[in-house]
Amino acid sequence: MARTKNDKPDPTAVLRRAIETGHFMPSQRLVETELAAWLGTNRSNVKLALGKLEQEGLVVSEPNRGARVRVISEREALEILQVRTALESLIARQAAEKATSADHDRLREILQNMRDAIDQEDFTGYSGHNGRLHAEIRKISGHETASRLLAMLNSQLVRFQFRTILYPGRIHQSLREHTEIVTAICAGDGDRAEKAMRDHLANVTETLGRSLAALAQLAV
Incomplete structure (x- = not known):
């Protein structure tokens, strides 16, 4: 604290x-x-x-x-995710270019924690490890401005986070996407890391949109 x-x-x-x-x-x-x-x-x-x-x-x-x-509207949540995609893609590229072997070990350890959480059906734990992985990537990148902006944006999205994790099939897809991000960073491949992060967050945005649409249908 x-x-x-x-x-x-x-x-x-x-x-x-x-x-x-x-x-x-x-x-x-x-x-x-x-x-x-x-x-x-x-x-x-x-x-x-x-x-x-x-x-x-x-x-x-x-x-x-x-x-x-403040109430964050569903439309605003999707817009925030779009902005987050641009910033985190930049950060992933820079992390790939700067990461040390010790950084690689930490990323792989968090990724393993995410796998363990899925095996234990611990969705709350998975969500926490997910956040720590993204935070570690931001730290490795050393991009202070992007990290500061992301901290502000992410705090506004917390109440929508579980809607994506709990969407049918999403958690396993999420793990595959994070595995690709970590693999690209550990390979020092900036292009691949940037694309992997962009694809991941595009899928998060799409999943949130589907979840909100389904919720709206139930309310009719």
Whole structure:
């Protein structure tokens, strides 16, 4: 957990994680006095944290009504995935060009953890390892600007993540795609790594679109 200079949990990081994990739901009001008590801090720190999260697109402030968790529309989620595809494809190429043998070992280890999670039917675990693999690729690439933008975009997509993982047949396809990404990076092949990442995220986008369409059909 991120901490402040006084070794206390960073209110912004705690609130961000609470929103990402569903502790605070879309449209839920975020009352400063209640948050201050929950976080064990003062309203000034809460106000500052809410301002930062508003810049990240997780919170929206309304005149005379305070702050609430921003609702990410289905259309916006798909648009965010399209932007993410461009950024992560760039990062995959750079990771392939910069990765060391130690980096290769870490990527392969995470990939094995993903395989183990599937064998154990641990979808939550698979999702976590998936996120760690992408984070490791960002770290290897050393592209700070793209990594910063992706961190902001990905935080807005968390509530849609399980819709793709749980889509019939998707988790095994996902593992094959991540295997190709890791193989390309470990081979030092930037072109192949970029294409593998682009293909992977194009499939994620397509799967999310199908999942949302099916959900809309059920609501009719």
